[in-house]
Amino acid sequence: MAQIQIVKICQKLGKGPGGFYQPGYKSTGAKLRLQMMCLGLNWDPETREYEKVRSIDGCEPPAIPDKFSWLVQRAIRGAHALIRKDRRVNNVENILPAMSPDICIVNFYKTNGRLGLHQDHDETNYSLRKGLPVVSFSVGDSAEFLYGDERDLHKAEKVILESGDVLIFGGDSRHIFHGVSSIIPNSAPVFLLERTHLRPGRLNLTFREY
Structure with missing residues (x-):
């Protein structure tokens, strides 16, 4: 299954x-409550910029595996099919543009992991202006995902x-604000744990086009 393949590929690349x-901020010494790996280009959470070489250790980010790119295209095609059915429109890309991912941010949240409300707006002006989508895959434990038009926890859905x-x-x-408020322990599928030995927590992959 795709989930097993995703985990095994990330485990191999992650080592x-x-x-x-664990990313953090030099200015304060604070660490984010997650483990991160970037594919294609590295994203620095402190500078909020993409880079070809990871500044903390000089490593080049691994390339995005073909399997991942195929899954992204499959997900977009599925979304287009739903839009056609629900909206009864022909040019679905006016609502959800297509994209070819050249960036993937892989986050692993332990059971105490969190991520505050934020926007993904560090890509190129072209990518943001066109509304090229972010495609996110969740694997492992379930998560409470927040989203809304404002950076306000009380108004977030x-x-x-x-x-x-x-x-x-x-x-x-x-440009929606979004974040992760909590991870739900012991909610991962048993088959996934048995086949991958995934640690407790949630693996999240977000793909985008720079």
């Missing part, structure tokens, strides 16, 4: 050069993302 590390769920936001929704 090599440019693999998982909440949805539970389970293992295998795909979330896409693009077009008019490209």
